Amino acid sequence: MLNNARFRGEFYDVREMRAVELNSASLGFSEELMMENAGAWVAKVARSKGESFLILVGKGGKGGDGLVAARHLALMGAEVMVLFPYKECEIKKETTKKNLERAKMSGVRFVKEFTEADVIIDALLGTGVKGMPRSPAKELIEQSNDFNAFKIAIDLPSGMDPDTGECELCFEADLIVTMHAPKPGLKNLMDKVIVAEIGIPKRADQYLGPGDLLLRPRGIRKGSNGRVAVIGGSKRYQGAPWISALAAFRAGADLVYVYTPTRMDFPELIWRKRTGTRVEEMSLKEALEKDRINVIVVGPGLAEEALEITKEVLEYAKEKDVSLVLDADSLKVLPEIGEKLGWKAVLTPHLGEASKLLGRSLTDSPKERMEAAFDISDSFEACVILKGPIDVVACKDKLVLNTTGNEYMTVGGTGDALSGVVGALLGRDEPWWAAKATTYAVGKSGEICVEERGHASPTCLIETVPKVLHSVK
Numbered sequence: 001m002l003n004n005a006r007f008r009g010e011f012y013d014v015r016e017m018r019a020v021e022l023n024s025a026s027l028g029f030s031e032e033l034m035m036e037n038a039g040a041w042v043a044k045v046a047r048s049k050g051e052s053f054l055i056l057v058g059k060g061g062k063g064g065d066g067l068v069a070a071r072h073l074a075l076m077g078a079e080v081m082v083l084f085p086y087k088e089c090e091i092k093k094e095t096t097k098k099n100l101e102r103a104k105m106s107g108v109r110f111v112k113e114f115t116e117a118d119v120i121i122d123a124l125l126g127t128g129v130k131g132m133p134r135s136p137a138k139e140l141i142e143q144s145n146d147f148n149a150f151k152i153a154i155d156l157p158s159g160m161d162p163d164t165g166e167c168e169l170c171f172e173a174d175l176i177v178t179m180h181a182p183k184p185g186l187k188n189l190m191d192k193v194i195v196a197e198i199g200i201p202k203r204a205d206q207y208l209g210p211g212d213l214l215l216r217p218r219g220i221r222k223g224s225n226g227r228v229a230v231i232g233g234s235k236r237y238q239g240a241p242w243i244s245a246l247a248a249f250r251a252g253a254d255l256v257y258v259y260t261p262t263r264m265d266f267p268e269l270i271w272r273k274r275t276g277t278r279v280e281e282m283s284l285k286e287a288l289e290k291d292r293i294n295v296i297v298v299g300p301g302l303a304e305e306a307l308e309i310t311k312e313v314l315e316y317a318k319e320k321d322v323s324l325v326l327d328a329d330s331l332k333v334l335p336e337i338g339e340k341l342g343w344k345a346v347l348t349p350h351l352g353e354a355s356k357l358l359g360r361s362l363t364d365s366p367k368e369r370m371e372a373a374f375d376i377s378d379s380f381e382a383c384v385i386l387k388g389p390i391d392v393v394a395c396k397d398k399l400v401l402n403t404t405g406n407e408y409m410t411v412g413g414t415g416d417a418l419s420g421v422v423g424a425l426l427g428r429d430e431p432w433w434a435a436k437a438t439t440y441a442v443g444k445s446g447e448i449c450v451e452e453r454g455h456a457s458p459t460c461l462i463e464t465v466p467k468v469l470h471s472v473k
């Protein structure tokens with residue numbers, strides 16, 4: 001698996017692509033640089049296809065790519081015509097505006113109508129498209145499709161939904177120059193696709209960054225951001241589930257219940273006294289049903305009750321549409337239960353727990369840790385956060401590393417805070433995004449805590465995580 005793995009998978013959906021662009025920008029690689037590379041690539045590929053070029057330019061980033069390509073093709077001695085069917089003031093992207101000005105200075109001819117050429121380059125609608133093509137893009141796509149020329153689409157054919165490939169009216173491309181990684185919509189067209197490297201550094205793919213905080217917007221109804229139950233705690237370990245629950249609440253879950261033997265005073269959390277698998281007067285399943293729980297965090301501090309409780313939780317999750325976080329003691333008993341979790345769960349092992357999950361000893365070698373994370377994900381059909389100095393997040397065919405955090409986070413309770421945060425985020429997003437955002441944000445919070453207070457206690461992490469989560473929109 002590891003040898004062939006592209007870090008974030010083979011195809012990048014719109015959100016993943018945006019995340020990588022933001023990560024890249026945070027590393028000092030600007031959008032302008034990427035656009036320049038994108039356009040230069042298109043020009044290089046296109047030049048051999050004819051002598052005259054009609055470039056259809058939209059008002060977004062893809063239009064910018066097209067304007068760069070126009071300038072480069074003109075420099076290469078080709079006859080270049082640009083059709084920009086909008087008003088200049090409609091362009092929102094600064095980089096596209098700049099490239100419009102540059103194209104005007106570069107021997108490009110601006111035309112008002114569809115004009116004959118050997119090659120048509122589609123720079124109309126890219127990853128920012130919403131719905132069916134509207135006028136004037138619609139008519140230009142239709143005219144292109146009726147016209148006999150070699151057709152090149154930038155990034156993806158205009159009109160196509162980048163994530164699903166849905167396409168009622170699409171630019172009929174002979175060749176598609178897609179930027180950085182193919183989009184899921186291109187799956188059935190791969191024989192026509194060239195992937196252009198536009199200067200995004202490998203690090204932006206391989207490691208988590210601020211772009212991985214691009215979570216779905218919060219729902220506006222109570223409960224739509226997660227009703228979380230944390231099931232944990234025992235006579236010996238009383239604090240762990242409370243840390244996890246408080247972390248879930250602060251990370252944005254609407255309602256957080258704590259099913260645990262001992263009460264602690266947190267007015268924002270709802271306590272249910274749990275004795276073994278009984279919750280107040282109810283069975284565990286009855287309680288989950290009554291509280292209308294849609295995310296369960298199970299494990300922190302469970303100790304010897306872990307097997308029985310985890311079993312029951314997994315049974316419940318199989319019947320109902322709930323997401324799961326398995327941590328600590330629940331991870332230790334998972335191999336014995338042997339359930340597949342149907343891609344609705346996130347497992348949060350450290351190296352020792354990972355080793356138990358796989359039944360083999362593991363070292364700290366990065367390669368071995370990556371393989372282990374993939375193997376756990378495969379075996380249990382779940383996403384995995386393998387915690388450590390360099391965390392590994394793996395989910396089916398996707399994997400990413402994380403370097404946020406520091407050695408002050410080895411104190412007790414940081415793992416409990418992490419499982420609570422991922423529980424909260426599972427309330428409003430899919431496991432891959434919940435796991436990525438949590439791993440990055442908890443580590444980043446550890447860095448901020450140490451800088452500001454000289455420690456990374458769970459309490460400080462819990463207070464800091466919300467700010468980090470909201471730092472990207």
Ligand SMILES: NC(=O)C1=CN([C@@H]2O[C@H](COP(=O)(O)OP(=O)(O)OC[C@H]3O[C@@H](n4cnc5c(N)ncnc54)[C@H](OP(=O)(O)O)[C@@H]3O)[C@@H](O)[C@H]2O)[C@@H](O)CC1
Pocket residue numbers: 021031034035038058059060061062063064065093124125126127128129130131132133134135137154155179198
């Ligand atoms: N970001 C980066 O770092 C890099 C990005 N790159 C390139 O940028 C592209 C993404 O750029 P983007 O986000 O600006 O979107 P893009 O699709 O070009 O424009 C959308 C425009 O179309 C419009 N529109 C929407 N739907 C419509 C419809 N149905 N029918 C008609 N119009 C519609 C919409 O207008 P609105 O409706 O909002 O007024 C908006 O103005 C990406 O594909 C890649 O090629 C590269 O340069 C590398 C670096």
Ligand SMILES: Nc1ncnc2c1ncn2[C@@H]1O[C@H](COP(=O)(O)OP(=O)(O)O)[C@@H](O)[C@H]1O
Pocket residue numbers: 350387388389390391404405406407408409410411412413414415416418439442443
């Ligand atoms: N030495 C370290 N360097 C960087 N981050 C660390 C380090 N140790 C732990 N962390 C971070 O602390 C969090 C909790 O991990 P860990 O301490 O392994 O959990 P647990 O509490 O289950 O032992 C994770 O976000 C992890 O990335």
Ligand SMILES: [K+]
Pocket residue numbers: 388389390391402403404405406443
């Ligand atoms: K870390």
